[in-house]
Amino acid sequence: MSTTVSQLDKVKDGPWNGGRSPWNLEYGKIMMWFFLVSDAFTFSAFLIYYGAQKFAQPTWIDADKVFQSIPGIADSGQPLVFVGIMTFILIMSSVTMVLAVEAGHRNSKHEVVKWMLWTILGGLMFVGCQALEWSHLHHQGFWFGRNPATGMTDPAMIAETLRPYFTNDISYTAALQFANLFFTITGFHGFHVSIGILLNIIILCMTLNNTFERRGTYLMVEKVGLYWHFVDLVWVFVFTFFYLI
Amino acid sequence: MANHENIGAHGEHGHEEGMDKKRIWSVFFVLLALTALEFLIALGFVHHWGILQKGALVNTIYIVLTLVKAYYIVAFFMHLKFEKSGFIVTTSIVFLFIIYFIILILVEGNYLLTHFQEHPVFPNK
Numbered sequence: 406m407s408t409t410v411s412q413l414d415k416v417k418d419g420p421w422n423g424g425r426s427p428w429n430l431e432y433g434k435i436m437m438w439f440f441l442v443s444d445a446f447t448f449s450a451f452l453i454y455y456g457a458q459k460f461a462q463p464t465w466i467d468a469d470k471v472f473q474s475i476p477g478i479a480d481s482g483q484p485l486v487f488v489g490i491m492t493f494i495l496i497m498s499s500v501t502m503v504l505a506v507e508a509g510h511r512n513s514k515h516e517v518v519k520w521m522l523w524t525i526l527g528g529l530m531f532v533g534c535q536a537l538e539w540s541h542l543h544h545q546g547f548w549f550g551r552n553p554a555t556g557m558t559d560p561a562m563i564a565e566t567l568r569p570y571f572t573n574d575i576s577y578t579a580a581l582q583f584a585n586l587f588f589t590i591t592g593f594h595g596f597h598v599s600i601g602i603l604l605n606i607i608i609l610c611m612t613l614n615n616t617f618e619r620r621g622t623y624l625m626v627e628k629v630g631l632y633w634h635f636v637d638l639v640w641v642f643v644f645t646f647f648y649l650i
Numbered sequence: 651m652a653n654h655e656n657i658g659a660h661g662e663h664g665h666e667e668g669m670d671k672k673r674i675w676s677v678f679f680v681l682l683a684l685t686a687l688e689f690l691i692a693l694g695f696v697h698h699w700g701i702l703q704k705g706a707l708v709n710t711i712y713i714v715l716t717l718v719k720a721y722y723i724v725a726f727f728m729h730l731k732f733e734k735s736g737f738i739v740t741t742s743i744v745f746l747f748i749i750y751f752i753i754l755i756l757v758e759g760n761y762l763l764t765h766f767q768e769h770p771v772f773p774n775k
Contacts, residue, residue: 428737438741449748453755460759485692492685500678503727634727638720645716649692650709
């Protein structure tokens with residue numbers, strides 16, 4: 406009997422014949438990245454629409470005049486300070502997340518637990534701050550579909566009510582669009598943070614349960630970490646476009 | 651599972667030295683410094699001292715600083731800088747569409763501004 410193998414049965418080992426991992430990444434991690442790319446598109450669409458509204462309106466609300474309270478400390482006159490604290494909290498929780506990932510590489514369970522706890526605490530603090538910010542704006546009269554002048558009919562009254570929020574010309578539509586977009590975009594971001602906290606708690610429980618120790622890898626911490634950094638990344642953009650510009 | 655470990659052995663664990671504790675904190679301080687700079691411009695130069703005016707220049711500075719911050723978060727915290735170049739290209743090239751979208755929609759917004767103003771039903775009380 407001949408030992409020649411037919412052309413078709415030969416094991417192919419060229420670079421395009423499969424059997425290798427060109428990105429050297431685990432499947433779930435790649436899928437997390439692709440999810441985040443698509444999520445980035447959603448947030449981009451929101452922020453670009455915000456920009457389009459700003460470009461389409463002859464005048465726009467002055468963020469420095471809307472956000473100037475520090476809950477529990479000052480009711481007005483402190484622009485940017487509170488959002489600065491929120492930004493710091495979120496960046497800090499991103500750092501503790503990386504430290505948890507780094508501890509995971511060293512298979513150090515108690516360090517992963519410690520840093521995950523700090524990350525969850527940071528996330529909860531951020532969501533709490535956002536709730537304070539929302540309730541402050543709501544008390545001023547801003548909400549989905551309404552601004553402080555909603556319901557008024559006298560143009561002079563409307564102008565008087567909205568004057569504190571504008572530097573130049575006053576526009577009812579601009580104030581309304583600002584309120585809608587602020588609550589939609591920060592709401593969608595806050596929703597992401599809340600989901601992130603939930604995922605972090607699940608990961609923490611799995612760590613305490615020795616799931617990753619038995620698996621031999623803390624890769625799951627990395628995947629949730631990617632999501633958490635993405636939430637931080639989005640906040641960097643929201644912060645710039647809502648509060649600074 | 652075997653595949654899992656195999657990838658782990660050759661993949662990101664090979665780059666473990668890429669993000670040690672020292673590196674993490676140095677990236678954190680870069681992010682902190684950039685944020686502090688933004689606050690210095692917003693609260694100091696624009697609000698308090700009035701050296702700079704709100705406008706195109708300040709906005710450009712803010713956007714550039716934001717993009718630098720985004721780079722640091724994605725490259726180091728999300729570890730993208732240490733992945734294979736093919737993967738970096740795959741995840742970032744699609745944002746060309748976003749750049750196109752930004753240009754498209756801002757031009758559109760500008761058009762609406764100049765044309766709706768002349769229209770009597772423009773709902774601007």
